[in-house]
Amino acid sequence: xxxxxxxxxxxxxxxxxxxxxxxxxxxxxxxxxxxxxxxxxxxxxxxxxxxxxxxxxxxxxxxxxxxxxxxxxxxxxxxxxxxxxxxxxxxxxxxxxxxxxxxxxxxxxxxxxxxxxxxxxxxxxxxxxxxxxxxxxxxxxxxxxxxxxxxxxxxxxxxxxxxxxxxxxxxxxxxxxxxxxxxxxxxxxxxxxxxxxxxxxxxxxxx
Amino acid sequence: xxxxxxxxxxxxxxxxxxxxxxxxxxxxxxxxxxxxxxxxxxxxxxxxxxxxxxxxxxxxxxxxxxxxxxxxxxxxxxxxxxxxxxxxxxxxxxxxxxxxxxxxxxxxxxxxxxxxxxxxxxxxxxxxxxxxxxxxxxxxxxxxxxxxxxxxxxxxxxxxxxxxxxxxxxxxxxxxxxxxxxxxxxxxxxxxxxxxxxxxxxxxxxxxxxxxxxxxxxxxxxx
Numbered sequence: 038x039x040x041x042x043x044x045x046x047x048x049x050x051x052x053x054x055x056x057x058x059x060x061x062x063x064x065x066x067x068x069x070x071x072x073x074x075x076x077x078x079x080x081x082x083x084x085x086x087x088x089x090x091x092x093x094x095x096x097x098x099x100x101x102x103x104x105x106x107x108x109x110x111x112x113x114x115x116x117x118x119x120x121x122x123x124x125x126x127x128x129x130x131x132x133x134x135x136x137x138x139x140x141x142x143x144x145x146x147x148x149x150x151x152x153x154x155x156x157x158x159x160x161x162x163x164x165x166x167x168x169x170x171x172x173x174x175x176x177x178x179x180x181x182x183x184x185x186x187x188x189x190x191x192x193x194x195x196x197x198x199x200x201x202x203x204x205x206x207x208x209x210x211x212x213x214x215x216x217x218x219x220x221x222x223x224x225x226x227x228x229x230x231x232x233x234x235x236x237x238x239x240x241x242x243x244x
Numbered sequence: 245x246x247x248x249x250x251x252x253x254x255x256x257x258x259x260x261x262x263x264x265x266x267x268x269x270x271x272x273x274x275x276x277x278x279x280x281x282x283x284x285x286x287x288x289x290x291x292x293x294x295x296x297x298x299x300x301x302x303x304x305x306x307x308x309x310x311x312x313x314x315x316x317x318x319x320x321x322x323x324x325x326x327x328x329x330x331x332x333x334x335x336x337x338x339x340x341x342x343x344x345x346x347x348x349x350x351x352x353x354x355x356x357x358x359x360x361x362x363x364x365x366x367x368x369x370x371x372x373x374x375x376x377x378x379x380x381x382x383x384x385x386x387x388x389x390x391x392x393x394x395x396x397x398x399x400x401x402x403x404x405x406x407x408x409x410x411x412x413x414x415x416x417x418x419x420x421x422x423x424x425x426x427x428x429x430x431x432x433x434x435x436x437x438x439x440x441x442x443x444x445x446x447x448x449x450x451x452x453x454x455x456x457x458x459x460x461x462x463x464x465x466x467x
Binding site: 082085086087088089106107108110111113114115117118119120121122123125126130134135137138139140142 | 245247248251252255258259262263318321322323324326327328329330331332333338465466467
C-alpha cells in the first residue's frame with residue numbers, strides 16, 4: 038500500500054537518515070523509533086508529503102504521492118504536534134471544521150457519538166479555549182476516527198493524554214487494524230499494542 | 245470542491261465574528277489616519293480635496309497590509325494549515341476561500357466606510373462614487389497579492405518588515421491607478437481606463453494569485 042523508497046533527509050546540514058526504505062501493507066502497524074532529533078517528525082512529514090525528501094520517494098498504491106495527491110489525501114490522515122484546535126470554535130465545530138477540509142459530510146449525531154467515545158460527551162458546545170491540552174488531543178482522536186482514512190500517520194499521539202487516553206488510543210489503533218487500516222506512529226511513551234507490530238529505527242548512525 | 249470552499253469561508257467568517265476586536269483594527273486604523281490629515285495639514289477644503297484620493301488610498305492600502313498577517317498566521321501556529329494542505333481538495337480552492345474571507349472582513353468594510361471619509365476630505369459626490377468603484381476593484385487585489393507574501397513569510401518570526409518589502413512593490417501599480425482614477429474623476433474626465441485596468445488586474449490576480457499562494461505554502465511547510 039505505502040512504499041518508502043530510499044529516502045534521505047538533511048536538516049541544517051545534518052544528515053538525519055539516508056537510504057531508508059520500508060513498506061507498509063494493509064492492516065499493519067509500524068512504529069518509528071529513535072531518540073530526540075533523529076528525524077522522526079521529519080520522516081512522518083515526508084510520508085505525508087508536507088516536507089520534501091532530499092532524495093527518494095514515497096509511493097501510494099504504486100504511484101508517487103505527488104502525482105496522486107487527491108487519492109492519497111482522501112485515504113490518509115495525519116496528526117502532528119500541534120493541536121489544530123480553534124479556541125473560538127466549540128468542540129463540535131472544531132471536529133466539523135477538520136472534517137470539512139476533507140469534504141466529509143457527517144451528521145451531528147455521528148460526531149457526538151465519536152466525541153462520547155473519546156470521553157468528550159457533553160462537551161460538544163464548550164469552546165476550544167476552555168479545554169485542557171489533553172482534551173484537545175482527544176478532539177483529534179475523534180477526528181481521525183471519523184476521517185475515513187485507511188492510513189493513520191500519528192506523530193506522538195499520546196502527548197498530554199492520561200492513562201485512560203493512552204488505553205483509548207491503543208484500542209483505537211487495534212480496531213483500525215482489525216478493519217484493515219494501517220498505522221504509522223512515533224511515541225516516547227510506552228504503547229502496549231496487542232498485535233504484531235514492526236518498527237523502524239532511526240538515528241542508529243549517530244550513536 | 246465547492247463544498248470545501250464554502251465551509252472554509254464560513255469557518256473563517258465565524259472565527260472572525262467571535263473575535264471582533266481584531267476585526268475592527270484595520271477599519272479603525274483607516275478612519276484614524278484619514279481623519280488626522282485635516283487636523284495636521286489644514287482644514288481648507290481645496291487643499292484637502294487635492295490630497296483626498298492619495299490619502300484615502302494610501303490609508304486603505306496600509307490598513308490591508310497591517311491585516312495581512314491574520315490571513316495564515318493563526319492556522320500556521322495551531323497546525324490547521326497542515327490539515328488544509330493534506331486536504332484531498334485542491335489547495336488553490338482553499339486558499340481562495342481564505343482570501344475571500346479576508347477581503348470580506350477587511351477590504352469590504354473599508355469600501356463601505358470610504359464614502360464617509362471622502363466627504364470628510366471634502367470630495368465632490370461624483371468622485372466619491374469613483375472612489376467606491378476603485379476600492380471595490382482594488383482591495384481584493386491587495387488581499388490576493390498579499391496572500392502570496394504572507395504564505396512566504398508566515399514561518400518567519402516577526403516577518404512583518406519582510407512582508408512589506410515583498411508586497412509593497414506589487415501594490416504600487418494598484419495604488420497609482422486607484423488614486424489616479426479618483427483624481428481624474430475630480431477633474432471631470434473619464435475614468436474608464438483606470439477602472440478597466442484595475443478590473444483586468446483583478447481578473448489576473450483571481451486566476452493566478454491562489455495558485456502562487458498554494459505553491460508558496462507548500463514550500464513554507466516543507467522546511
